[in-house]
Every structure is written in C-alpha cells, then in structure tokens.
Amino acid sequence: MRPDQNSRLLALDWGTSSLRAYLLGPGGVVLQSRSEPWGIMFTPGGDFSATLASIVEAWQLPPSLPAIACGMVGSAQGWREVPYRLCPAGAAELAGGVVNVQRQDGGRLHIVPGLRLDTQPPDVMRGEETAIIGTIAETSDRADALFVLPGTHSKWVRVQDKRITAFETYMTGEMFAALRDHTILGRPARDAQAGMLAPAEDNAMPAAFTRGVTAIRDSGKTRLSALLFSVRTLVLMGQLSAQASLEYLSGLLIGEEISCAAVGGRLGPVLIGDPGLCNRYAHALGLFGIGCTAVSETAVVTGLWQIAGSLGLVEPVLEPSEGKHE
C-alpha cells in the first residue's frame, strides 16, 4: 500500500481496553481507520511505542506526519502521565496541556490531557473531553449544553461558552457487570446461560427495562439500594424471568443515574456513544420526561482534529458556516 499524499494527521483514541487509529486528510476527513483491542492494559508486550508502530504499519506514514492521542494513554498507567487540566477548559486549554513523546519512527506523538474538577470529592476524565470538544465543533448550537456519555463510567458534562465547566461520573456500566457476574442478582441468568444483555438497537425497549426505570422514578427519593434486592425477589416470586431480570437491573441502574444527575439542571442532554446504549438512555430519559438528542461516537476524531488545530499541527479549522474561497 502506498502512502496517502493527502495525510494530514494521525489521530488516536487510546483507552483502557482498545486502541483506535484514524488517518485524517484535509479538513479532518477520515482516510483510513483501524481498531485493535490494544488498550493500555493490553498493549502487546507492554510496549506503547511498538504497539503504535504496529497499528499504522500498513499506512507507511512519514515521520513528519503529526500525531495526536487522547484517553488513558495519558494516565499513570499509560505511555506518559499527562497532568490533568483544571475545569473550566475548552480546546485551547486542552492544547495548552499537551505533552509529547517520541515515536519509533522519530516523529512525535502529542497526548491530550484529561480534565480534573477540583471539587470535594474531586472528579476526573480522560478521553471524553476530546469527544465533547469535537461535538461542540460539529454544530453551532452546542456551545451551551449538557452532554451524557454513557458507558462503563458514564459522564454527565456541562458545557458553557464552548468550555467544560463541570461534570459527574456514574459507574453504571461497571456496576451492572459486577452485579450481573458476581452477585446473587445475576445467578438466574447465569444458570440459564443468558447473561448477555442484548443492546437495545431499536425502539422496542424491553418491558422489564422500563419497569426498572419507573421503579426508581416513582420511589420518591433515589432508592437504588432499597430496590436492588427486588431483582432477586421478583424472580423468586415468578414475576420476572431470568433474562428479564437483567433488563430490570439495567433499568434500575440507569434510572438511578438519571435520578441522581444534577450537573445539567433541567437541560435535555446530547448523548454521545454506542447507538444501542444511547437508545437505552434516550428511552429512560423519556420516562423521566426529559428530551435528548444523540450523536455518533466518532466525535472524538473531530475533537482530536480541533485540538491539533489549536496546537498548529494542522491548518486552522474553518467555522462550519464558512466556505473555502482560496
């Protein structure tokens, strides 16, 4: 394969469990992409430099091509620890905290810092900030908005004047997996070998999921702890099947997250992430009477392009409303 003459930037979304590489052309358009399960906990041989060389090997990139990464690659367990930037922060503040390391080909890799919220207790993120910067850039009506990035550690993020001003973390995805796989709540489904929760890809949301969300919504105050054991008792009493009990558990956890989240006031959020999971959240938000919009999970690529622009690694980014006249 010949090197692509249009290459402008190598952009990496390098998290805990996976590494996604994007080769970007003029304006940030994706020319090539590749994904491997080489998250920072799973890099072959524990060698970040060799892992990067390996994922882009077929693209024959010149050492002069700028490269930028975000995510857990900048954590203490990553390639190089990049200190958190404090909120509030936008693309310029994030660019100001970038640290770079040497690539195997002699070029540099710029690593975007995560964000820290200096509250008591504090909160942190690494990677989500870049997706949000990208989402803000994509359309002009998101300069002041609430963003929700559902997942292992869901983030609720408040943006004001294009800068991240506050956020909250909910361990909803990780809680679901731990409760399903390692407590009595998941035993019926484990015994039935039906432990995987099907992603809700369409609007036919399982009734048991709705039941879980509404149980939390109608419990007066946030009462996940008081309702959790009902995942077991409803199965014992024959009121839920083993598989449905996991949908109900998912509804309880997502309902609790929505019920607790305070950072956005009464704003309807913009959802960023896996479409099936976003659909699940949209349904749950609707049960609380909250509207939302969903955007693709590739916003992180736009965010990396934006931050690279702030660093002068690529040509300045045009405003969405402007055309190219030169």
Next chain:
Amino acid sequence: MRPDQNSRLLALDWGTSSLRAYLLGPGGVVLQSRSEPWGIMFTPGGDFSATLASIVEAWQLPPSLPAIACGMVGSAQGWREVPYRLCPAGAAELAGGVVNVQRQDGGRLHIVPGLRLDTQPPDVMRGEETAIIGTIAETSDRADALFVLPGTHSKWVRVQDKRITAFETYMTGEMFAALRDHTILGRPARDAQAGMLAPAEDNAMPAAFTRGVTAIRDSGKTRLSALLFSVRTLVLMGQLSAQASLEYLSGLLIGEEISCAAVGGRLGPVLIGDPGLCNRYAHALGLFGIGCTAVSETAVVTGLWQIAGSLGLVEPVLEPSEGKHE
C-alpha cells in the same frame, strides 16, 4: 462420648455458606455446638441427610430427640422447600408453617419457613426471622422495636406486638465484596495486596470509614451512585491510601443503607450479628444521630427453642420474669 441425658432439642442454623448445630438442654441451654462450612451450596456430596448425620455423629443422639432448623435449608435449593409465611408473623405463625423431613436415624427434622412481605416489589427472608423471635423472647422490652441484621444481605425488620410486620433488604455486604473484588474501585487495594477489610472490633473506627458515612449523610439526598467514583478519584489525588479507600467505600455503602432505610421510622434499632460488624453499624448510626443497642448473634438458638416450644417439641417456655417453683 456418651449421649447426654439432658438433651432436649437439636437446633440447626443452616444457611447458604455454613451449618451450625447446637445440642440444647432443659430451658434451651446450649450443651454442645459445632460449626462447619457445610452451607446448602457446600453440603458434602450434596446430601443433606448424610451431612446432618455427620455433624452430630459424636453426640450419639437418639432418633426420638426432636430436631429443628431454620435458614436457606428450607429454600428451593435446600433440603425441602418450605413455603414462605406472610407477614405479619410471630413464633406461632412460623410454627404453623413448619414442614418436616426424615432424618437418616429415622427421626424427623422440622424446618422453619421464611417470611414474605407481599408488597410491590416483594421482599423475603430465611433465617433472620428466627433470630428476631429469639431476641424478642430474651427480654421483655423488644415486643415493639426495630431490628437490624447487618451482613451480606442486611435486613431492617419492624416488630410490633412480638410479630414481624415489615422489613427491607439491603445488599450492602455483597455489594461491598463485588465492588472491591471486581471493579476499578478495589484495584489499588488489590495491587497493594491489602484487600481484606479489618473488622472494626473496638471503638477506634477508621477515619476513612467515618468520612464515607458522613459524605453520604451530608449529600442532601441519597447519592451513593454520584459518590461511588470518588473512591477512585480520592486515591488518584493522593487524598486516600489504597487500604483507606476500602474503609471509605464501606462507609459510603453503610451510610447509604442507613440513609435509605425507612421501615423503622425514627426508632433506634437493635443490632443482631457479628460483633465487629455491629460495632461498625453502631458507629455509622451514631453519625446520623441514631442510638442503638447490640445483641449477640446466637439469638437464633433462642428463636429455634421458642418455635420448637410452639410446636410442642419441648416443654413450654417460661416467661423471663417467672421462677421455677415445681
């Protein structure tokens, strides 16, 4: 060893993880006791009858000796499923639901039913009801009281006129173990090989535990979900050590349980269970301004004696204030 001529009742506390056998004399006094890790999930060979014969073998009991058991031995996964009794229920109602099975020696084993609360969602218990019946019998001032039995599945139980009228289950102990062993929250302690939480046997309660309880108490509404990730961020920011982070997590979970519990109104509870764990709960309750008293975990033996009395298996129980005059 010769059979004890004073034997009146064989009493078994047969739960999920352990089997405790007590040989009781006149008035329910404990003559002998033995404990084995032969809970219903771990009976040798899956044979309940042989397991019972094995644990009492040295005592050479006659087949005519009455025997009674409570706990998960009466569940669908136990020796014989004994249908739940509905609340409200006291010693007489529990005795009315007893089912018996044949022992290897030709005698019978009576199995006490669990209790079901017919709310939406429903709740259930098996074993705790017997400990509470015993605790009520031990002193005269517990006919109307709130009982808390901390553990894997903590129970908050309301007793009125010596009968259990309502209860709630909190999966606090199981949640703690799942979060410690199977999420990112326990990783620092796992890496430090310091994953065991020392039971708080004295009044020197770890400061991090207190911090967790008060964080929940002061969070306005019950906000465990919003605070859970702080177990990680406080370690990341160097504000908590790996070991202290588990104490903080324990404080969050127990604080949330206390914060959610509603069944007792404003009653100060009677704690029943492991002394170290009860001490932890007493400290947390104190931080909420709630007083409590603690009783030993052997109340279940008194409860089994009481129910056996209701069944006519042993001589009628004397009231605590009466002496023996015959």
